[in-house]
Amino acid sequence: MKAQVFDLLADPTRRRILDALRERDRSVGELVDLLEISQPAVSKQLRILRDAGLATVRIDAQRRIYRLTPARLLELDQWLAPYRAFWEDRLNDMEKTLNSMED
Amino acid sequence: MKAQVFDLLADPTRRRILDALRERDRSVGELVDLLEISQPAVSKQLRILRDAGLATVRIDAQRRIYRLTPARLLELDQWLAPYRAFWEDRLNDMEKTLNSMED
DNA sequence: ACTTAATATAACTAGTCAGGCATATAGCTG
DNA sequence: CAGCTATATGCCTGACTAGTTATATTAAGT
Numbered sequence: 001m002k003a004q005v006f007d008l009l010a011d012p013t014r015r016r017i018l019d020a021l022r023e024r025d026r027s028v029g030e031l032v033d034l035l036e037i038s039q040p041a042v043s044k045q046l047r048i049l050r051d052a053g054l055a056t057v058r059i060d061a062q063r064r065i066y067r068l069t070p071a072r073l074l075e076l077d078q079w080l081a082p083y084r085a086f087w088e089d090r091l092n093d094m095e096k097t098l099n100s101m102e103d
Numbered sequence: 104m105k106a107q108v109f110d111l112l113a114d115p116t117r118r119r120i121l122d123a124l125r126e127r128d129r130s131v132g133e134l135v136d137l138l139e140i141s142q143p144a145v146s147k148q149l150r151i152l153r154d155a156g157l158a159t160v161r162i163d164a165q166r167r168i169y170r171l172t173p174a175r176l177l178e179l180d181q182w183l184a185p186y187r188a189f190w191e192d193r194l195n196d197m198e199k200t201l202n203s204m205e206d
Numbered sequence: 207a208c209t210t211a212a213t214a215t216a217a218c219t220a221g222t223c224a225g226g227c228a229t230a231t232a233g234c235t236g
Numbered sequence: 237c238a239g240c241t242a243t244a245t246g247c248c249t250g251a252c253t254a255g256t257t258a259t260a261t262t263a264a265g266t
Contacts (some may be wrong), residue, residue, distance in 0.1 A: 004115075004154070004243085005204075006109070006112045006113050007113050009109045009112075009113075010107075010109050010110050010112075010113035011253090011254075012107075012256080013255095015109070018186075022185060022186060022189050027212085027213095028212070028213055029211095029212070029213085029220090032230075033158060037216090037254090037255070037256090038255070038256065038257085039212085039213070040213090040215080040216095040256075040257080040258095041254070041255050041256075043213060043214055043215080044215090044226095044255085045254085046213095046214095047214080047215090058257070059262095059263090060210095060214085061263065062211055062213070062263050062264070063211095063212065063213085063263095063264070064211040064212080064213065064214090065118075068189070070186050070189055070190040070193070071190070073183065073186050073187075073190065074190070076179065077183060077187070080176065080179060080180060080183070080228090082127060083121075083124060083173050083176050084176075084180070086171065086173055087173040087174070087176070089150050090173070095253075112226075114223090116224080116225095119263055130242085130243095131242070131243055131244090132241095132242070132243085133259090134240080138226090139226070140226090140243090141226060141227080142242085142243070143226075143227080143228095143244075143245080143246095144224070144225050144226075144241090145243095145246080146243060147224075147225080147244090147245090148224085149244095150242095150245090155217065155227080162232095163235090164233065164241090164242085165232070165233050165234065165241055165243070166233095166241095166242065166243085167239095167240040167242080167243060199213065
């Protein structure tokens with residue numbers, strides 16, 4: 001049901017959808033025009049994003065308007081944090097090495 | 104050859120390997136003990152990480168010691184940046200709404 | 207109610223991929 | 237070099253998944 005955020009982002013189509021929704025809310029039809037795949041394929045990915053909590057729908061006549069809900073992307077940010085620390089340490093080490101070489 | 108960073112992170116085994124390498128450099132054997140899968144399976148994932156530029160090997164007798172090279176994780180960080188902007192806007196909007204409700 | 211528009215679901219299929227086992231390769235030790 | 241240790245590669249299989257077509261559903265307009 002609630003997939004890992006990593007799995008969600010692994011698919012390029014889903015990433016394109018997220019990118020599009022970041023700009024503004026979009027109907028399914030708009031997304032179909034944008035991506036070049038069938039309408040059912042788009043609806044399927046939208047369902048996955050919805051189930052995962054990355055998007056919400058609102059109804060506008062026959063249209064369904066999708067909106068990005070980025071909360072779960074915080075998980076990515078959190079996962080990344082210790083790696084960020086890691087690579088900053090690496091840079092500091094290199095700096096130190098350079099400085100000691102100057103002596 | 105050089106896979107998308109998203110695809111690399113989609114696999115839980117690879118994430119566990121990265122986590123382990125973040126702590127310290129590790130031989131293949133250590134990783135095999137840690138994860139509970141066969142040695143060939145571990146070697147396979149290590150090859151993928153190596154090819155993707157997320158790890159490097161150095162030789163120590165028969166052992167191969169793997170080290171994390173986190174540079175490519177910056178790609179994630181960069182991908183995430185506009186979404187970060189997006190969700191911060193969202194939070195600001197909510198704040199404004201709350202403030203106006205106080206009036 | 208009947209028709210058209212917009213979207214969702216179902217069933218199927220082709221491609222991908224992680225893991226298992228067997229085997230090859232590389233490096234040490236006696 | 238024989239035998240042992242550590243790792244890599246090849247081949248196979250089962251599981252998963254994104255897309256396709258066909259069909260169902262939902263909502264509007266006439």
